[in-house]
Amino acid sequence: MSEISLLSEADCRACITLDTQSIKAVEQAFYLLATAKVAMPPILRLDVPEHNGEVDVKTAYLPGLEQFAIKVSPGFFDNPKLGLPSLNGLMLLLDSQTGLPVALLLDNGYLTAIRTAAAGAVAAKWLSRENATCAAVLGAGEQARLQLQALCLVRPIRQVRVWARDARQAQRYSREMSQIVKIKVTACQTIEAVLQNADIAITATPGTEPLIQAEHLHPGLHITAMGSDAPHKNEIAATALAKVDQYVADRLSQTRILGELHHAKGLLADENLAELGQIIAGQKIGRRSAKDITLCDLTGTGAQDTAIAALAWQRAKSRGKGLLFHN
Amino acid sequence: MSEISLLSEADCRACITLDTQSIKAVEQAFYLLATAKVAMPPILRLDVPEHNGEVDVKTAYLPGLEQFAIKVSPGFFDNPKLGLPSLNGLMLLLDSQTGLPVALLLDNGYLTAIRTAAAGAVAAKWLSRENATCAAVLGAGEQARLQLQALCLVRPIRQVRVWARDARQAQRYSREMSQIVKIKVTACQTIEAVLQNADIAITATPGTEPLIQAEHLHPGLHITAMGSDAPHKNEIAATALAKVDQYVADRLSQTRILGELHHAKGLLADENLAELGQIIAGQKIGRRSAKDITLCDLTGTGAQDTAIAALAWQRAKSRGKGLLFHN
Numbered sequence: 001m002s003e004i005s006l007l008s009e010a011d012c013r014a015c016i017t018l019d020t021q022s023i024k025a026v027e028q029a030f031y032l033l034a035t036a037k038v039a040m041p042p043i044l045r046l047d048v049p050e051h052n053g054e055v056d057v058k059t060a061y062l063p064g065l066e067q068f069a070i071k072v073s074p075g076f077f078d079n080p081k082l083g084l085p086s087l088n089g090l091m092l093l094l095d096s097q098t099g100l101p102v103a104l105l106l107d108n109g110y111l112t113a114i115r116t117a118a119a120g121a122v123a124a125k126w127l128s129r130e131n132a133t134c135a136a137v138l139g140a141g142e143q144a145r146l147q148l149q150a151l152c153l154v155r156p157i158r159q160v161r162v163w164a165r166d167a168r169q170a171q172r173y174s175r176e177m178s179q180i181v182k183i184k185v186t187a188c189q190t191i192e193a194v195l196q197n198a199d200i201a202i203t204a205t206p207g208t209e210p211l212i213q214a215e216h217l218h219p220g221l222h223i224t225a226m227g228s229d230a231p232h233k234n235e236i237a238a239t240a241l242a243k244v245d246q247y248v249a250d251r252l253s254q255t256r257i258l259g260e261l262h263h264a265k266g267l268l269a270d271e272n273l274a275e276l277g278q279i280i281a282g283q284k285i286g287r288r289s290a291k292d293i294t295l296c297d298l299t300g301t302g303a304q305d306t307a308i309a310a311l312a313w314q315r316a317k318s319r320g321k322g323l324l325f326h327n
Numbered sequence: 328m329s330e331i332s333l334l335s336e337a338d339c340r341a342c343i344t345l346d347t348q349s350i351k352a353v354e355q356a357f358y359l360l361a362t363a364k365v366a367m368p369p370i371l372r373l374d375v376p377e378h379n380g381e382v383d384v385k386t387a388y389l390p391g392l393e394q395f396a397i398k399v400s401p402g403f404f405d406n407p408k409l410g411l412p413s414l415n416g417l418m419l420l421l422d423s424q425t426g427l428p429v430a431l432l433l434d435n436g437y438l439t440a441i442r443t444a445a446a447g448a449v450a451a452k453w454l455s456r457e458n459a460t461c462a463a464v465l466g467a468g469e470q471a472r473l474q475l476q477a478l479c480l481v482r483p484i485r486q487v488r489v490w491a492r493d494a495r496q497a498q499r500y501s502r503e504m505s506q507i508v509k510i511k512v513t514a515c516q517t518i519e520a521v522l523q524n525a526d527i528a529i530t531a532t533p534g535t536e537p538l539i540q541a542e543h544l545h546p547g548l549h550i551t552a553m554g555s556d557a558p559h560k561n562e563i564a565a566t567a568l569a570k571v572d573q574y575v576a577d578r579l580s581q582t583r584i585l586g587e588l589h590h591a592k593g594l595l596a597d598e599n600l601a602e603l604g605q606i607i608a609g610q611k612i613g614r615r616s617a618k619d620i621t622l623c624d625l626t627g628t629g630a631q632d633t634a635i636a637a638l639a640w641q642r643a644k645s646r647g648k649g650l651l652f653h654n
Contacts, residue, residue, distance in 0.1 A: 002415070002433070002435065004433065006652050008652075008653075008654045009654055037376075037377065037404060039373050039374050039375060041371055041372055041373050042371075043367055043371075044369075044370075044384055044386065045368055045369035046366050046368050046386050046387075046388060046397075047366050048366060048388050048395075048423070050364065050388075050390060051423065051424050051426075053424075055386070055421070055426060057371055057384055057386070057397065057399070059371065059373050059382070059384070060373075061373060061375050068373075070373075070376075070382070070384065070399055072397055072419060072421075072428075074421060074426030074427070075426065076424070076425050076426035076427075079425050079426070082425065084425055084427065088329070088426065088428070089428060090419075090428060092419070094382070094399075094401060094415075096375070097378050097380075097403070097417065098378070098380075098403050098406050098409065098411055099375075099378075099382060099401030099402065099403035099406070099418060100401070100403075100415055101378050101399075101415070101433070102413065104431060106329070106331065106428070106652070106654045108329065108654070146447075157334070157414070184618065188647045190631075214647060225400075228386050257541075302413075323652065325333050325335075325433070325650065326335075327335045327336055
């Protein structure tokens with residue numbers, strides 16, 4: 001006899017919001033990556049070219065957490081033709097001590113969106129200037145929205161500019177996000193314009209050609225590049241990457257294959273590479289001065305998934321949410 | 328809105344038994360591995376040394392099947408101290424066309440046991456002599472039991488001998504299996520004795536030191552080695568492996584890392600290596616004569632998981648089994 005609890009997307013949304021506690025949980029996951037015996041194997045990826053589909057499976061065991069997650073993220077890009085979303089996803093939570101299934105979080109990708117945005121906030125907190133007020137957002141999708149909301153939780157943002165390949169999307173982002181974050185968000189027509197005087201730039205596009213070039217960089221800028229989570233994706237030119245003072249990965253073993261670093265092979269010396277957890281743990285220095293240019297390359301880690309799923313379950317349990325299935 | 332069906336272990340047991348149809352489904356999976364655009368990425372493995380635990384995740388997309396499985400197999404070997412089983416496991420079934428979750432099969436490893444035994448039968452069917460009557464079983468655990476039952480479905484077995492490291496286990500196997508397969512099963516005290524005159528030998532132990540040596544082999548023998556599914560496991564001496572006329576893997580990319588082949592690196596020429604699916608598809612020859620010695624090295628594939636899970640779900644659906652969870 002065993003049992004498993006099922007949480008619906010609504011349950012997950014009720015338990016987890018993009019707030020300082022979610023950010024704290026993700027920050028702790030990065031800290032553990034640098035300081036504890038975390039087990040985080042390479043991402044399992046299944047390609048289904050016949051249906052323009054792919055599935056990523058991520059996992060990580062974090063010492064001290066009562067459960068670990070195995071996350072299944074399918075992306076089937078012909079689904080919109082069938083009236084279905086391209087992306088969905090769920091997380092299976094297993095007991096850290098026994099490996100027994102504890103809960104199935106049918107979040108349809110919601111928790112991934114939150115933990116991804118939270119990682120952006122952690123990156124900005126540890127790498128951008130503390131008095132950063134001006135943010136530039138490249139991209140106008142769901143994650144570009146969440147990234148801005150997360151950033152506003154860790155930096156005193158007063159001015160936001162947005163650029164998107166589709167100018168109407170940028171306009172819409174500007175209208176809608178101005179209301180959500182209560183800050184004026186201005187749509188820009190060029191990458192030069194969006195980046196001008198920005199303290200922090202966030203790239204959150206599905207781009208496969210570099211958007212940010214070396215000449216776009218200016219002293220003091222911090223960039224959070226979170227669009228590249230596959231080998232063919234690319235937002236930052238290799239020459240721009242080579243020009244930053246501190247390059248920080250969520251996980252170097254991943255960014256070397258999937259992230260911006262993948263496109264700049266050999267241009268960055270190993271001693272200049274750091275991981276976000278190493279900065280948080282004080283093992284490496286992130287920003288050395290107000291003039292440094294810093295960049296954080298986020299590909300998404302199983303550690304973040306475990307952190308957010310364990311938090312969601314902890315809250316769900318205490319609130320009596322979920323359907324218990326007896327097996 | 329989405330939905331997922333939950334099948335209990337009892338549902339899975341009601342839908343799938345070790346019979347000719349299960350064997351057929353697994354045989355078809357191997358056939359597809361050799362002939363179709365199957366996607367089967369390397370196994371994801373998470374190690375949790377802190378709790379003497381490990382998790383394997385296997386998956387495969389098989390063209391033509393309506394779903395594909397992602398199987399999660401935890402093994403936490405301190406569980407018996409807590410009164411819990413070491414092994415459990417479940418399978419998530421996703422729609423092949425859309426990637427949407429279809430069903431969660433909470434089989435606690437039952438379907439894995441069946442598809443593993445079925446693979447043994449497929450190996451014996453394609454590699455052993457058709458008139459094989461005498462079987463030797465090394466090991467006396469659950470899988471050693473299922474392997475014998477599966478073998479009896481494909482070969483006219485009339486005589487069975489069993490050996491196990493623990494002689495009492497061999498005695499118990501002999502008593503119990505004689506009744507189940509209605510054939511006399513004799514417990515042997517040595518590996519020499521169990522293998523004497525055997526037409527087919529099955530190794531199904533957790534052994535890490537070779538049991539079968541080169542001198543144990545005799546003309547006409549077929550061996551199904553299914554105990555090695557991890558780099559440290561080993562049942563067949565490298566010199567014995569080098570002596571067989573045809574070595575056949577379930578998947579060479581796996582047996583090179585996890586199987587018996589892993590321990591015999593460089594001793595077998597590439598042109599002598601085949602996969603079970605290639606034999607079934609007629610692309611390579613298995614047994615050339617009644618005197619050939621053949622060996623099938625089974626590490627367990629995601630393709631088998633997808634085949635058995637899709638069959639289980641097809642039957643569950645037609646019988647109205649499972650709990651539908653609306654999300």
